[in-house]
Every structure is written in structure tokens, then in C-alpha cells.
Amino acid sequence: MATPIIELVGVTKRFGTFVANDSIDLRVNAGEIHAIVGENGAGKSTLMKALSGLQMPDEGQILLRGTEVVLRNPDVAMSQGIAMVHQHFSLVESLSVAENVVISNPPRRAGLFQRRMAEKQVAALAETYGLAVNPRQRLGECRVGVQQRVEILKALYRNPDVLILDEPTAVLTPQETQSLLGQLRHLKARGKTIIFITHKLKEVMALADRVTVMRAGRVTLGVEIGETSPSHLATAMVGHEVLAGRRPEAVPLGDELVRLENICSAPDTEGATRLDDVSIALRQGEIVGIAGVEGNGQSELIEVIAGMRRPRSGRLSLRGRDVTTRLSPATMRRHGVAHIPEDRIATGLATPAPLLDNLIMGAHRTAPVGSGAWLDMAAARTYAASLVQSFDVRPGNLAAPAGSLSGGNMQKAIFARELSSDPEIIIAAHPTRGVDIGAAEFIYEQLLERRRQAGIILISSDLDEILRLSDRIVVMYHGRIMAEAAPHELTPEKLGLLMAGITPDAGRVDRSGKQ
Amino acid sequence: MTMQSTIEGGGSIGSGHPARAWAALQMPLIATVAGLAVTTVLLLTMGVNPLDVYAALLRGALGSLYGISSTLRWATPLILAGVAVTVGFKAGLFNAGLSGQIYLGGFVGSLIGFGVLLPAGLHPVVAILGGGLAGAFWALIPALLRRYLGASEIVTSLMLWYVAIGISDFLVRQFFRDPTSAAFLMSVKVAPSAILPSFFPVGNVSLMLFAAVALALLMSRLMANAKIGYEIRMTGANPAFAHYAGVPTGKRMILAFCASGFIAGMIGASESLGINQRFVSQFDPGFGFDGFLVALLANGSLAGCIPAGLFLGILKAGGMEIERTLGVSKSIIWILQGSIILFVSAYNLRSYLRRFVAALKRR
């Protein structure tokens, strides 16, 4: 058996008492595409950080072609032929494409940066690997798909033998994903070894030669692709039989709660999307799922309904009453709108503040927590404790800063707080992002249960989640509504096309968007 | 001290566990030790025995009745200054221009002192409150600029400090100048009814001391237990979060900053009425910086400003003694203070010290 190009032996990494990687053994053969799968928090990224030199492990060895190497920093890893393509693009927006690609080792003469040579090199590299980019273009002006290509070129610039990709398809449409998979096969044909991290099992089955499954910091399975199947992998990922999501039973529809008519908004900051003639209605008893690749107006839509963004034109009505002119978070709260935000740390919680303070926000205005101009601290503590109990927030220390909780528990705390007022209108944005599977199931249960008395708008980039929970699906692209349909009417292919701005029936391409 | 520790220290007295109190004291203590290290080294290189200096410090501050009165005299404005800065911090705002609000408060306070006639019990109270309002007004400007235009309140309030000096000095020179003093710029004396009397047998310690302590405790209670206090704290902890939740963050920030300015204005007024009994140009020996140091040592605790203010009062009272008996410039105290401020937010210092101590143990 040939020596594997990369071998990890007993690699362990701890953060305090938390063991992110527990004695990992891994073998990757030269020239293969190796997938590493696992749920959020399984330890995949940590392991790849060790391999790419970003974070040295506490114990264990890393062997390159049989010889032990110490990957002290990314530079060392790159010189050893290992390059990483990151999940959250590590690109600098104000630099040009060429500058971004060559930055790890820019062509220089006596300290002076040889810009033209860099641009030539990048153009040549792009041609060789079939990744079309414009070397001179400022990165901030490039589309997401192009930025991904730049990331890959950046990794290829150091002429690595091993390429590591971390969740490469997270922000791509189904079509862009296919394109990427093709590029990766092409790279394999040119002799590169590819390791990619993902939790999308379909991609694994389509692309990988071998798979390693991680769960809770350990390797639970290492297998050839031919010997496994998605459900086999899923079981190894989760540790128990994964039930296919039960179809929720229909619930009788009630009154109309929210109506957006022809809402248009302007892009204010760099990167914001304008909303273009958006019309949506929400009734009690239903979950409306907004599908779309991130960055196509979903955030802006949430902001309008939550009172954070005044539309330039159009109408927003709550229970029949036009509130467009008096839009503010306070107004929306008063009308019974609850909001589970997409960025829990930025807007969902005050992380330095104690959990208690985070839980009573909103409830502090009225009894039992609020009394006159003061807070009844004893009542507040009782109230918060009951929330912690019913939503199983762990650990339940009310005095601990909210930032000390894990992602899943933070999300549960936010749910607890938002749902405690029994709101009739709930906006849930990416509710299970970065949340472990147990908490995610709990959240799904909560949402399905709540819709009996409320209307829920669900925004998610996880298509499975949308398909499973929604009564109606709305697809957004470049700030417009592409289509509205029931889940069973939308196949994954149709959804993918819609998300990319293509109306399947007419076969037309949406010309309003940038190309 | 960062915003973080300010928020964590948001409970009122008695609501924290001993462990939390220790955690809150850790950095101020370490920073103080580091500061003492710096001054000790500096003194040694200048050929001065540091122990003499520290002994003189303590002697001057606590060794005599006069010393104690001096300590208390300084502690009064320092406690208030610490409270003023901390109140701003609670809302996430940095009142770097405290000195300007103090200055203007001193001017307006003395103006009321010599400009109007009021019965003796009422006069100083009205004047001090008037000084407070002036300070609140002066803080309103940077607060509004921050709220509506996003201008850094640190820089604007700091710049307005110089403007406050200019305006006050100008008005005093033009209209209210004491004709008998040519060398110093000072106003006419305030009316006898406006003077804030001292109750201490020696020196000048007025009832303002109790007002300062009471105010610290009151603000502590308000921040911890009042609805508005809660909203201010949440605004400071995460403005976006508070805003999304319907808290009128702009109003709360302005309220907190103006409250900070109000307290600062009172400092100026009480100094003018109690100590100087008139407006004296440059009367402020640096309460702005000192208040900042008190707030840092109190590490976010409003009630903690009381012991912190006393500590700084000791430094100030003792500093004079150092210069008097040893001929060492009292700027050594500023060096101590500056070093403490420099290190107080350096959290990694703890792990450095731990490694240092571990290395010592191994030897």
C-alpha cells in the first residue's frame, strides 16, 4: 500500500476543558478527493486548521509522505505543499484580485511590489486551471462565485500538492456548486489531492473517493465511497438513526397578520441589496419559508418587517392596519412581532451582559418583572429561571455572561425570550445556523408548535430546512420574489434555478440582476 | 476596564458574590502594582529611595488631621468624577471631555454664587445644581453629535473642553473680573450665603463629601434596579440588540451622557463655592483624568467609586507632601496614575504574571 500523502496520528486539540479533536487518526492518499463530514461543532474545522498551519495541535503527529512535519504557521504549511481555501473568504476587499492571490508571496524587487508581474502570473494561473477572473478588478466588486475562484487561485498560487476546502458550497447556488465540483475534478485530474469539509452528503456522494466522518471530536467512520450511502454517513454523523423529517400536519389558517405590498428599499451600505417590488402575506397558522442564496434581500426583508428599515415605497400592514410610516422596532414589538435574528451575537444578545439581563429584555417593561419605574429583581430572576427551564438552556447560570453559552444554547435563550410574550408574528432568520442537531430539533418543534397561534416567516439558506417546515415557499433573488409555491410543487432543480434568478418555465434569465 | 467589565459590574452593592468582587478587583490591583513597579524603577534610576517617597505619601495623606482632611477634600470631587465617567461608560460612551463640563459648571456655579441673592441654606444648593445643569448642557452637544451624526464623543467632548475654558475665561475677564488681582484671572468673590462651608476642624471638607457618597450609591441603585438604568446598561452592552428590542437607545445614550455631564458640572460648582469661593481660572487640577482613573479602578462599579476615590485622594494629598519634604516633583504621582491607566485594561497581564510566578516557583 502506497504511503498516504497525509497522515494524522493521534491529533488532539483542546480549548480549556473542551476537547475539539480527540486523538484523530486520518489517512489521505495522494491524488484522491477526500471528504470530511460532520455536524457543526464536530471538530472538522479545527482539524483542518491544524493541517493548514493556523493552529498547532496539542498532541499527535502530522506526517507528510511518511515524514513528520511541524506546521507552525500557514507559511510553513504552504511551503510544505498544503494550501487551504477558507470558508469565510479570507480575502481583502480593497485589494485587487491579483494582489489577493499573490499576497502570500508577492513578486518583488528590492521591497518594491511588481504589480504587473503579479497580474501576469495570476492571468496565467487562471488560464491553466480554467478559473476565469479579472486580475485587475477590485475584489469588493466581484460576485461571490468569482470570489470563490480567487480563493482557490490564491491557494493554487503556492503550487500545493494538497488543497483543503472548508465548506466551499455554503454560499453557492446549486448551479455554482456544480461548476465548483467540476473544477475540483479537474484539479484532481491534474494530480492535486483534495480534502474538502462539508455537511452536505449529496456533494460527498457525487465527488469524493473516500470519506471520513467526525462526531463530537472523534472519527466515527472512514470508508471508500463505494461502500457507503447517505443514510450510512448520516447515522455516523449523528449517532442515531436519523428520521426523515416528518411532514408537519396542516393547521387551520387564521386571519391575515402581515402584508407587504410592493415594498421597495434602497441599498444604503456597501453590499446591501435593494428590495424590488416585494409582496408577501402571512396568515396565522402558516410558516412561510423564504428561500434563496444569502445576500439576495432576505436580510433587508427581515429588517423591514422588524421595523429596522423604512421602505422607500410600498405598504406594510399589520392585521390590516397600515404601519408603513410609523415603522420602528418599538412599533413592531408593540404589535406583537418577535424576531429571532440571523446574527445572534450582533443583535440577538448582549454577550457581555448576564443571561438574566438578556432574558428579561422586553418583559422588563411590564409586570411581573417591571414594577413602576423599577425592576422587581426577585420576580425577574424567577421569570428568567422559568424560561431557562422550559427551553432547556444550559448552563442555567443567570449571572454568567450570555456570551459564555454555546451557539445552540444562545439560540435557545433567544427563542425563550422572544417566544415568552406569546407573539402572534414570528420572524425566524437562519434559526439553526451553527446549532447542534439536538437544539435544532427542539427549535423545529417549537416553530411547528407555535404556528398554531402565530404566523411565522422563516428565512434559511438550508433548503432541507425550508422544505421540511414551510407551508409555502417564496424564493428571492436580487431583492425580488421569483416565485411562490407549496413545497411539493418545487423540486430541488426548480428551486436551484429560481435561486439563481432563472424562471424555469420561460427559461428566461433575470436581466435585472448584475451578471 | 473595558465595556465588558463595566456591564458585568452592573449589579448594585450586595448583589455580587465574593468571587465576582475579586474578579472585578483583579485588574485594578494588578495595574496598581504594575504602576508602583514603574514608579519604583524610575525613582531608583534617579537615585531616590522609593520607600521614602511612599512613606511621605502615606504620611501626608493619613498621618495628621490636616492630612486626613486633605485626603477627604480631594476624595469628594474624585468620587463624583469617577461616578460621572462610569455613568457614561454604562451607556457605552466615553466622556473624555469631563474637564470641560467641570469648568463650565464651575463658572456657572460661581456666577449664581455672586450674581444672585438667595438665603444661606438654599444658595449653595441652587448654585451647585445650576453648575450641574451647565455641565449637562455641555455634555448634550457631543451627545447629540454622536447620536445624530455619529461623531466620536471622545474627540468632540475633549475639544469642547478647550472651548469651555475659552468661553469661561473670556467672560470672567470681560465682565466678572476681580480687579484686585492682576496676576491671576479670577472672578469676584461669591456672596457669603453661597459659600459651601467646611464641617471639618481643619482644612476644607464640606457636606459635598456626603453628597458624593450618596450620589454614588444612588446611581448604583438606579443603574442596577431601575428600568431606565437597565435600558442604559443594555444600550451600552449592545446598542443594536437594545434597538432591535425596542429600547430608545438614542435617548438613553443622551440621558446617560448628560447625567455624566451634570455630575461633572456639580464638581466644578462645589470646587468654586467650597474651596475657592470664587471662579479661578484653571481651577481644575485635572479632575477629568483623575475621574477616569477612579472609574477604571472601580472597574465599572458605581459604588466602587467611593473606595477608589478615597485611594486617589490619598495619592493627591500625599503627593504634595512628597514634593514638600523630599523635593521630588509631584509629577511622580501622575506617572503612577498614567501607568495604572496604561495597564488596567491589559488583561493578558494576568497570564504573564502567572507564568512569571510559575517560573519563579520552579527555581
Added chain:
Amino acid sequence: MDIFTLSLVSSALVAATPLIWAAMGGLVSHQAGIFNFTLEGLMLFGAFFSVLFGSLIGNVWAGILLGGLMCVVLSVVWGWVVIDLGADQIISALGFILLAQGGTVFLMSALLGQSGGIFSPVQLAMINPPFLASIPVLGPLLSNYTALTYLSWLLLPLFLFVLYGTTFGLALRAVGEKPEAATAAGISVRGIRYVAIAITGFCAAMAGAQLSLGLLGMFTDNMTAGRGIIAFAAVVFGRHRPVAVFLVALFFGLAGALTDRLQGFGLPSELLLTLPYLLTVLALAASGLMVMLRRKGVQRQVPQA
């Protein structure tokens, strides 16, 4: 009223010199992602040490360069407190400024037995580069400044050149905008930041030296009087863009010169002295206003944090 004469322009250029040095120096730190508020303290140290060393050695340039070196060291110490000890940048900067105020007074007293100020036996000479004097109209305007003033004019092109033409500049831009990207590319973010802070220290020292050796020939207590903070405001107002920062610093210099000029016309000096500071406030307000107007029709109501 003959306020706006050529001599006002040259006064403006002189007044702007320390501001330009400090602001451009501060900009280097900002490019590396460091919010460097220590300029006021560094300027004061620079003013002091250049006079001290200049007096001890008897040579102006020795004084200036050693003063610069001293400030590099002190600046790096602050950098260590912020980068490795994790201190808050603004708070520790305020501590640094206080240290500068106390330190200069203390050293003056301990080393020289003086208080209030020290006279320098040497002073930075005014020079008249011949090739500039012969330029037809602008000749007299471009003559008779200290070397530091002339050098300050070169700071902008030098800065732009380094930022866009060298690999150091490339790394600097990456570190300031997205340190994670720089780390992943193998750049030492820590190292770049230390270098940037050191450069800031040197530039601020030059600013201070211009004040003490260039203008007055002496050091006095707290002679910077907030100029370092104004320089910081220039960096903020120029929104970290080199050309804008340079021009703003020039503009603030003009304001300072104008203030001095107006004093001669019987306007109350206390009020006039507030002008540069008021101007800074207005500048910041205007800057904020510009940002708001740019986002025309801003509908998001999240408070500026």
C-alpha cells in the same frame, strides 16, 4: 483688514507641520488596524527628548534623531501593552498621554532640576533651498522653513508610494482591513502592527521636535496643548485616506495660523484660542453628516455604535 496675506500662508504651513507629521504617522497605525490615540503623548515626549538630547550633545539633528529613537521605543512599549497585553487601545492611550505629561515634568525636574520649561541652546535653523527660492511666484512662499517642514511635504507621496508600491504596503493594507486574511497568507499581523506603531512614534517625535526645536527653541510643560488630539481627529476626518488626512492637517494648520493672526486684531484671545478646537468639532460633525448623506435614504435606524 490684511489678514489674508502671503505671510498667513507661510504661517499656516509652519503651524501645519507638526500636525502633518503626527497625522501621517497616526495614519500608518490606522492602516494596520490600530486606533492610535497616543499621538499627543508621543509629540510631547518627542518635543522633550529632542531638546534634552540636543542640549546634551550640542547638535540639533542628534537631538532630533535621538528624540525620534526614544519615541520609537516608547511607542513600541505602548504597542506591547496593546498588542501582547491586550489593553484597550483608547484607555491605554489616555494613560500614555498622562504618562507623557507626568514623565516630561518629572524628568525635567529630576535630570535638569528645572520646572516649567527648559531652553535649548541649539535650535532648528530655517533653511532656504536655492532651487525653490528661484521659482517665480511661489519662491518666497517656499523659502525659509525648517527642514522638518520641507520634509513634511514629502510625507504624502512617500506614504502613497510605500502603501501601493511596496510589499510592506501590501501587507499593511491587508492587516488593517482583514487580519485573518493576512494571517492565512503567512503575514505576521503582530509584526506589521509593531512596525506601524514604531513608525508612528518616529513621526510624532518629528512633530514634537518641530514644536520645541523648530519654533520656540525650548520645551515647556504640556506644550503640545491638544495638537496630538487634533492630529488624531484629522485622521478620523480624513477617513483614513492619505490625501484627505494630509489636506485636513494642512487645513487645521491654517486654522491655527488664522487664530494667531486674528489675535493681533484685538479679538479676545481666549475665544480665538478655542477656534482650532471648535473647528475640529465642526469637522467631525461634517464628516458624520457626509457619511449620512452618502447613505442617502438610509432607512436602517441602528444607532451609530
